[in-house]
Amino acid sequence: MRERFRPDNFEGMTDVISLSTKTNGSIPGRFRVASAWLLAVVAVFIAVLLYFAALLVTAQTTENAPLSYVVATLVALVCAIGLARLSVRLRGGHKTSRKWLTEGVCLTVSLLLAAGLSWTWFGAPATYTPLPDSPAVQYWDLPTGSRIGYTRTAGTVTHAEPVLLVHGGPGAPSTTNDEFAGRLAAAGFAVYTYQQVGAGQSSRLDPKDYTIDRHIADLEAIRQKLAAPKVVLIGSSWGGQLTAHYMAAHPDNVAKAVVASPGAMSSDSFSDGSLTPTGNSDQSGQFAKHTRFAATFFLAQVGGLRAARTLMPADTADGLYQQFVHSLNMSAGCPDTAEADRSADSTAGYSLWVNVATLASASKAADPRPALRHNSTPVLVLRAQCDYLRWEVTREYRDTFPQSTMLTIDGAGHTALADKPAETGAAVAAFLTGESLPAKPYIAAEAPW
Incomplete structure (x- = not known):
């Protein structure tokens, strides 16, 4: 139921x-x-x-x-x-x-x-090391608006053309080329080591005014200040690139030129990068270690320079830049070569904003190579064995200038003039005075080492 x-x-x-x-x-x-x-x-x-x-x-x-x-x-x-x-x-x-x-x-x-x-x-602050005050530092007030700090090294001057040392970076004034400059002075030249605008003891600008054209204009204004019909330019790293662009703009104003471990002439010269494999590895490794600098650098590079400089004090940015560059191996082109220790003030006076802004401007600049292929100025190209830049970057200078001569420097890194001041000083002095070079010019297409 x-x-x-x-x-x-x-x-x-x-x-x-x-x-x-x-x-x-x-x-x-x-x-x-x-x-x-x-x-x-x-x-x-x-x-x-x-x-x-x-x-x-x-x-x-x-x-x-x-x-x-x-x-x-x-x-x-x-x-x-x-x-x-x-x-x-x-x-x-x-x-x-x-x-x-x-x-x-x-x-x-x-x-x-x-x-x-x-x-x-x-x-957070970062330690910034300025260039020390020195009574040897003098100043040019240029019609471009730049106030340029410089030192003059000279003995008995027997050659009319003044020599201008054009430093690298951008924004990296040299503190280690005194011996090299002294050797040229001993050969009868008045040598001027100037600090490009935005770096060292030279005036600072709004970053939008840091352009390759401004650096070219400053260089031309310096020539006029010296009342010299022609000058001798010796450019290292970025200074070699600036020298090339100046010669394209003012082909008749340079008596002779020297480029040591020069940077790429044009932004489209090497689309796959200008560093050697070991140089690229070293730089990437240091970016990974210096994350704060890397973040600031890449922010500025991708168009955020105004934001970066608004939020970060210039001394802090420059201090980060100094720490990063000091950590780089300038002899990374030789994988088995340990770089000599550098003093803490080897990056004194370095400045980041001028570096980023100038490189951005240079990447958009007109290609100087067509004009330079018809430039008859004698040019000495120095290739350092342990440079972290690829061989092809240096070779392009030799192949572009019709009156070029290349010498190789054994055991030197990217800072060849400071690494080997005796060898480079003797070679450059011989080139400038018309004496026999201390070594046979290198003419082959393949890398010398």
Whole structure:
């Protein structure tokens, strides 16, 4: 017989249904709670990311650091609170205390993290080493608006053309070429070691004014200051590149030129890079170690120079640049050669903003090679064995100038004039005076080592 319905049976069934509902509802409930807490954590990271986006965009557009930090903080505040409230709703909470607690935690953690990271990147000081004051330093006030610091090395001057040492970087004035300059002075030349605008003891400009054309104009103004119909240019690294561009713009104003470990003539010369494999490995490794410099350098390189200089003091940026360059192996072209220790002040006076801005300008400059192929100025090209730049970069100078001569320097790195001042000084002096060179010119297409 069918069992008659009884109230006590109904109560049992109700308990079973209730238990089943709670059990089945626990899965979506737990998922919702977990998602809510995950959103709260994600809110912190999104708020920090938007903080930096707002900080950089505002700094780039306004060049006002206080305003940039205010805008970035407001953006982070709105983001953190908004996502925190969404997290509370997702958990199904309606208690005011829960809402305020979640919002407070998200906001506090977001702002503390953003403030800590921005201080670590932009605010923390970095030791900057300026060039020491010296009574030997004199100044040219040029019609271009640049105030240029320089030193003059000379004995008995028997040659009319002044010699200008054009340093590398950009923004890396030489502090180690005194012996080399002295050897040229002993040969009868007046040697001027000048500090390009934006570096060393020379004047600083707004970064937008650091262009390759400005450096060319300064160099021409220096020639006119010296009242010299022609000058001798000796360019190292970037200085070799600047020398080439100057000669393309002023083909009749250079008596002779020397380029030592020169940088690539044109931005499209080597699309696959100008560094040797070991040079590239060394540079990449140092970028990984100097993450703060790397972040600043790449921010400036990709168009954020105004933001970078707005948020980071110049001395801090220059200090980071000095630390990075000091860590590089200038003899990385020889994998088995340990570089000699350099003094801490070997990068004194280095400046980052002029480096980034000038290189950006140079990358857009007209190719000088067509003009230089018809330039009859005698040019000495020095190739260092352990240079971290590829052989093809140096060879291009020899192959471009019709009146070029190449000599190789055994055991020297990228800073060949400082590494081997006796050898390079003798070779350059012989070239400038028309005497026999101390070695046979290198004419082969393949690398000499």
